[in-house]
Amino acid sequence: MKRSMQKVTSLILMVMMLAMVVAACGGNNAKNNSANAGNSGKETQGEGSSSGKKTELLFWSPFSGSDGPFMKKIVDKYNSSQDKYKVNFVIQPNGEYYKQLDVALSTGKERPDLMIMHVDQVPTYQSKDQLQAVDELAATAGINSADFAEAPVKYATIDSKLYTIPLDIHPVVMYYNKDLFEKAGVTAPPTNRAEFDAAVEKLTDKSKGVYGYVVPTLWPQQFIFPSLVWQNGGELWNGTDVAYNSPEAVEMVQWLRDMVDKGISPANVQQDGENTLFLQGKNAIQFNGPWMKSQFDEAGLNYGVAVMPQIGKAKQAIYAGSHGFVVPKAVTDSNTLAGIGDFLKYVSGNSLDWAESGQAVASKTVMDSAEFKAMEFQSTVSQSFSSVQFAPNVLNWGTIVEPVWSELSNAILGKKSPQQAMDDAVAKSRQAMK
Template sequence: MKRLKWLHFALAACLVLALTACGSGKSDSQSQTQDNNQTGSSNSSKPSDTSAPKGKTELVFWSPFSGPDGPFMKKIVDAYNEQSDSYQVKFQIQPNGDYYKLLDNAFGTKKNMPDLMIMHLDAIPTYAGKDLLQPMDDLAAKAGIKKEDYVEAAVNYATIDGKWWGIPLDIHPLIMYYNKDLFAEAGIEHPPTNREEFLEAAKKLTDPSKGQWGYAVPTLWPQQFIFPSLIYQQGADLVDAEGNPNLNSPEAVDALAFLKSLIFEHKVSPENVAQDGEVKLFLQGKNAIQFNGPWMKDQWDKAGINYGVAPVPVFFDQPGVFGGSHTFVVPKEQTDAAKLEGIGDFLKYVAGHSLDWAESGQAVASKQVLASPEFQQLTQQQTEVAKEFDYVHFAPPIPDWGSIVGELWTQVNLTLLGKAEPQKALDEAQKKALQAAEAKKQ
């Protein structure tokens, strides 16, 4: 299985993953983040505790969970601290939009460096390539943490040159949300599973006179998840066998042409959808289908939408979705044996107690939790998300991949606005990507 996942980065002036989305654009080294998983943004950096009790070794833990998912991780940290006699985790939430800037500053100045941190999976090749992280193999072995304890896709991606650089917390692939009330009104009994069912449903659900659409096609974020998913469904990739950009392949052209056809041929989407326009329509009950990430759950719940969750339909030849993952990493500078032992102890605890994280809407990467009755009894979202783990792809494991393909999102946007044709747009994206890749070799 190809391992792919895009660095969340912004498109032109917009991307920030709209927290999750909706993140914001980041530096080259940053993952697409947004944290695409945080829609709200408290931007709180309040630690779980101000100092470690006497006799406990303090472990500073950074995360970008400044949205509604932050309290779920804090609950895990607090529970760990309560039961641990030896270690105290100081949980610090950094503003999602500035997370990698703060991290880069810490790496550069060697000041205020955390002992443990969350990193997006697709950022690992960049930071490991710059020799800023330490392999997790020894730490994991001493703590009794095994690769086979986690979903293979995330483990394989984080294993570079035979070394394991990040222990996964979750996997968040593209999923399909749908408005159950609109489906019922249209007489549609189940969510679509393939292209034919999708088009039939979207047309039934579209009524321009009411301002209602079957599927409002986003022209910006989260196309970073949607467009590559359609390429993977054709058994293709965004890179060739040598790891070079392959953005104008026949499969990529077909994927973009299909998205454009939904707007201008099938007319199941309004034209000129602005950033987050499809989200606003879904919240208003005017967009029946929404492709996005698990991080949207909190927003839908607060809005009181009667929604369902299902795997992304197979639009082409085989299942395939783009996804992301939050992973635990340790900076190379951390060499304190007591702290490394404590980090291992904490991560071992998280592996068995990440059900609280799953309750945020995420599907966790721990096989122990995934197999538990408690996880299986969670709301439909988590179990539906986990169904996609067998065919999830991550961004190409290439350092600074986000900066190499920046032009791609500009060209996708222009195409979906009706200002460019798929082939010419992707030819331009490919030309700029090859230039950027070559420049990085010099």
């Protein structure tokens, strides 16, 4: 009898151990399946959630400059605001960002669940089938595309599907030296070509080495030249071919060169030369992006900012870039997608911290707030939003347009006529398209 009882007891123990092994294997398989489904994050212990765990999200950005801490602040606030999700914020070096992203998306190693992408990169990555449409994610999270500035939403809508949730828009703007304006008797920033030409004449004082507008020969012509071409009724891309040797485009190149010939701008300006002179108080006007604000603030300049004037004769048009949130197509885990939606909903209503970095945010809710309107710089930048245009929606546009910048420099430096420089740029661009 005693022996029988021992056998029964041993059998019960074996059954219990087998059950534990099966349960453990089942748990590991479930976890592995979740990871394979696209959730690169893990679940960690948390308080207040029904499961006692948080779903982790890996979020990449290229904000390796002074803007990084502002995004980190938003992420930290979100993580503290709830106990269901945890966003792990990773900053990749700006210059290497897309190279790192290409590796992560193609290999699946350390692939982010959410990432920042410049809006003009969206068509290329969408064409490679590496992004997923965010319409359903946004709808589930209560995010409405109508609550954002129209330009990036329209640009990133491909085949009637939206591929980004906009964060900001950064157009080229006009910075001006208030002290130089006052000395020259220029009472307001110019808004058109006639006012601009008259202002830079007054602002130029060659005896003191002060120039009305120092024409950059390289960067940031990537923002200035397209704006001028569009303003004058021209196009960079006509639908089938590059078009920056049109009469409208060449006229604007000639306008830039004329300022050098007239002495409004010094000749042979080197890279960043216009910015160096602006910091020294010897360049009255500079066209550049919102990212320059912190540098000018730190330098203690008495400067103002205004919408870029309409130099061309056709319309107001201002070249811009835009940061937005995109989701890799490989992310399919429902908990991860729900967490992404929850985070983006939070950001869309709480991006004032991002505005403090100097950026004009794309969220209409934030733009309409009293706090944002009180930010004189950012609210001025946002006045350009109705006129912004992005790079042509053409695959590999960066490679195609690259020859323009060296040829434009040749024209401004007087090495080639404006027409010859733009004809050469078109020829090189067409070669790059083959």
